[in-house]
Structures are given as structure tokens and as C-alpha cells.
Amino acid sequence: MSRTILPGSTIGILGGGQLGRMMALKAREMGYRIAVLEPKSGSPCGQVADHEVVSGYDDLDGARELADLSDVITYEFENITHETAKWLTENAYMPQGGELLRITQDRYVEKTTIQKSDLQVAPFEAVDSKQDLYYAIKKIGLPSVLKTRTGGYDGKGQWVLRNQEAVDSLSFPGVPCILESWVPFQKELSVIVTRSVMGETTTFPVGENLHVNNILHQTIVPARVNDTVKNAASEIGKQLANDLNLVGTLAVELFLKDNELYVNELAPRPHNSGHYTMEACETSQFEQHIRAICGLPLGSTKQVQPVVMGNLLGQHVSPLMESVSELGSAKLHLYGKDEAKHNRKMGHVNFLASSTDDAIKRMTQWKLWQ
Structure with a gap:
């Protein structure tokens, strides 16, 4: 209740x-x-x-x-x-319960659940051994991506198999996996959807995501796609929220290929690609999540200014401290982690500007990420 x-x-x-x-x-x-x-x-x-x-x-x-x-x-x-x-x-x-956790903890279960909503995913097969892998590749083809069914993030627990030589030389990880066909996407997108305990549902503006070494580097909002694609992405988020009886926050990661959207992954929580909302929207993803689980009315998700979010990893911390005078009006968020390890997410910066091009230019001019 x-x-x-x-x-x-x-x-x-x-x-x-x-x-x-x-x-x-x-x-x-x-x-x-x-x-x-x-x-x-x-x-x-x-x-x-x-x-x-x-x-x-x-x-x-x-x-x-x-x-x-x-x-x-x-x-x-x-x-x-x-x-x-x-x-x-x-x-x-x-109020979120444990069912959505169960679904999203296992990539195979997640993919089959998404298919039940009649949404498009890359072709996939369950793979439990090297022999299974050879069989799955006959069905799916190459290139493809082998992923552990559970655990793994930011590219961990994933192997891109571009040719037969890569398959033959792979040391199978020894845990249940899933093989997915490689999607030659034009853009990676994401949409954050929130649904309250009262059933009220909102989506945030669609983000365009750029990854470096399988780690999110930059989120650009508004995404540089047409309104038809944006609306379709938002509808996918709302459909999944309803079909999964969501309470709280769901991040839906998508591939855009030839104007078709493929659901890549789900995360049943606030998401890195939604950090831009902290300054660029009337309500942030974090406030919206609190409102949702506490039974409060959801806030407006209207975007107030174009934005680019840039992730700060461990290797960026020292350069950040040496060049913090270049921060200007950008919004800095550090997470209070005790050790700046290489590729560890330590914070992020939101660059707001009159256009996404200007926001990208501001981030690019700060040589922190070069």
C-alpha cells in the first residue's frame, strides 16, 4: 500500500x-x-x-x-x-520492491523481459561455455559482444569479438554469459523515467552519450537527434515504467541505428547520464526520485538551458586541482571518494550555455580531458 x-x-x-x-x-x-x-x-x-x-x-x-x-x-x-x-x-x-532488481541483475533476464514489451533489442543468446559460444556465433554472427550475465559495469565483464581469431583466443570467463550481436549504432541515447508510488510518471529530456574506453565521458542535452526519435525514446521509457510496475527511477540506455531504437540496458536507479538534470532541469533526477518514493507530487522536468555533462575520473583529479581557475561558471560536483584511482568516477562537471555547441566548446577548451 x-x-x-x-x-x-x-x-x-x-x-x-x-x-x-x-x-x-x-x-x-x-x-x-x-x-x-x-x-x-x-x-x-x-x-x-x-x-x-x-x-x-x-x-x-x-x-x-x-x-x-x-x-x-x-x-x-x-x-x-x-x-x-x-x-x-x-x-x-x-516501495520499489525487489522484482525489478531481480530482472536487472541478470542481463539475459533483462533482455527477455524487454522483449515481452515488444521492444527491440540486439539478437542475443545465453552462453555458459566456450562450446555454447561457438554455437551462438553461428546464429548471431560477428562482430558480437560477450557479457557476463551478472555484475560488470563501465565495460568490465565484456569482450568485443570482432573476428573468429578473437573468438578462438578468448579465455572463457567460466561464469554464465550472454552473447549479443554488435549494433552499428549512429548514436547512444538515454532517457530517465520516474514513476511515483501514486503512478504519476515523468521523463527527462533525452540525452546523447559519448563513451571513452567503455566509460561514459559526456552527455549532451538536448540530444542531437530529431523530435521523432526523442519522442520515441521517451515513449519507450514510459512503456517500460508501466510494464515493469516501476516505482522510483529507471534509466533506459538506447542505440540509435538508421532511425530505429534498440534498448541496450536498464538501470533501476538514478543514472550517470542523468546528472545533467542537477542544474539544467527544473527538477533533478535525485529530487524526482525522492518525491517518487515518498509519495509526493512529481516536479517539472522541463530543461531550462542546454548542457553538457563531463565525467571526472581518477586521472582527472590532479589536473582539475591545478586548473580549477578555469572552471568559470561550470558546476563542479565531487563525490568525496578517498582515493583517485585510474578510471574511477570521482565527480562530474555540468557546462551550461546558450546552445549545446557552446557547451561542448566550453568543455573542449578546458584541457582537463585531453
Whole structure:
């Protein structure tokens, strides 16, 4: 049964990373208190929380403690164990439930679920061995992409197989995988959709994403595609939200190929490609998520200014500190992580301008990413 969780109540967050931090900061602005469950103390979210539960995601004692502290519970990443999600759904108020987590934790299950909504995905096959891989390639062809069914992010747990030599030389990872046909896309797009416990649904403007070494580098909004494509992407997001009985936030990553959209991946939470909303929209993805799970009316997602979001990785931190005087009016967000490892997401910068071309130019002129 849906409830309205009023300001002054405590929101529990499973996961202490940067998404939880940005949720928490927005929730605190709205008058909520924050409890976070994370295996390590002093996490990015823990730094801004009222209560830290230092516990593993598979520890039911930790889940009980978080439930005791919280009036509503949400999560900031999808790798929560099924047992923990099930217990919290049954014994606390976690309106998102655990079913969407179950679906998005397994790429094969996710793809088959998307197909049930009559949406287009790249051809795929389940692969559990090197022998299975050879059989799947006969059906799907090359080039193709081998991915582990569970875990993996930012290109981890993925192998692009461009030719038969790459297939023959591959050391099979020894875990259940999925083989997907390579989609020769013209653009990568994403849409963030939010659906409240009351069933109210909104989408944010469609983003155009550029990746470097399989890690998101830049999100450009408005996306440089025609309105027909934008509208189709938004409709895909709304259809999935309804079909999956979404509560909270869903990020839908898409490939655009010859004016056709293929659903690539889903993330049942706020998403890196939605960080531009923090300054460029009337309501950010983080505020909208808090409104959704607390039963408040959803805010306007209208874009107020063109924007480019640039990710800051570990290798960018020192150059950032040396050239911070070039920041100008760009909006800097750092996540409070304790170690700037190579390719680790440490923050992001939003560049707002009168046009996307001007915003891209502003980011390009800052030699931080070169």
C-alpha cells in the first residue's frame, strides 16, 4: 500500500556511493533525515547521512538495523542481494520492491523481459561455455559482444569479438554469459523515467552519450537527434515504467541505428547520464526520485538551458586541482571518494550555455580531458 512519507522522516539508502550521496543531499534540502547501509564507514553517502549502518549487503542483521531506522527504504545500485531485498520488501517499507532488481541483475533476464514489451533489442543468446559460444556465433554472427550475465559495469565483464581469431583466443570467463550481436549504432541515447508510488510518471529530456574506453565521458542535452526519435525514446521509457510496475527511477540506455531504437540496458536507479538534470532541469533526477518514493507530487522536468555533462575520473583529479581557475561558471560536483584511482568516477562537471555547441566548446577548451 502506498504511503506519503513527510519531510522530517528518515529515508534509508542501500549503498553508500555517489548516487546515494546525491540522493541524500537533495533529500536533506527537502527536510528528510538519512540512514545508509554500506560495508565501509565514511562512504560518499555516509559522509552526509545522519546514521551509518556498516554492514554487508547480504547481512540481514544490517538490513534489520536499517529498517528500524527508516520510514522508507530505497537503493542506489542494483547489486543488492535478492535475500536482502526480499526481506526488506516483506518487513519494511521499500516501495520499489525487489522484482525489478531481480530482472536487472541478470542481463539475459533483462533482455527477455524487454522483449515481452515488444521492444527491440540486439539478437542475443545465453552462453555458459566456450562450446555454447561457438554455437551462438553461428546464429548471431560477428562482430558480437560477450557479457557476463551478472555484475560488470563501465565495460568490465565484456569482450568485443570482432573476428573468429578473437573468438578462438578468448579465455572463457567460466561464469554464465550472454552473447549479443554488435549494433552499428549512429548514436547512444538515454532517457530517465520516474514513476511515483501514486503512478504519476515523468521523463527527462533525452540525452546523447559519448563513451571513452567503455566509460561514459559526456552527455549532451538536448540530444542531437530529431523530435521523432526523442519522442520515441521517451515513449519507450514510459512503456517500460508501466510494464515493469516501476516505482522510483529507471534509466533506459538506447542505440540509435538508421532511425530505429534498440534498448541496450536498464538501470533501476538514478543514472550517470542523468546528472545533467542537477542544474539544467527544473527538477533533478535525485529530487524526482525522492518525491517518487515518498509519495509526493512529481516536479517539472522541463530543461531550462542546454548542457553538457563531463565525467571526472581518477586521472582527472590532479589536473582539475591545478586548473580549477578555469572552471568559470561550470558546476563542479565531487563525490568525496578517498582515493583517485585510474578510471574511477570521482565527480562530474555540468557546462551550461546558450546552445549545446557552446557547451561542448566550453568543455573542449578546458584541457582537463585531453
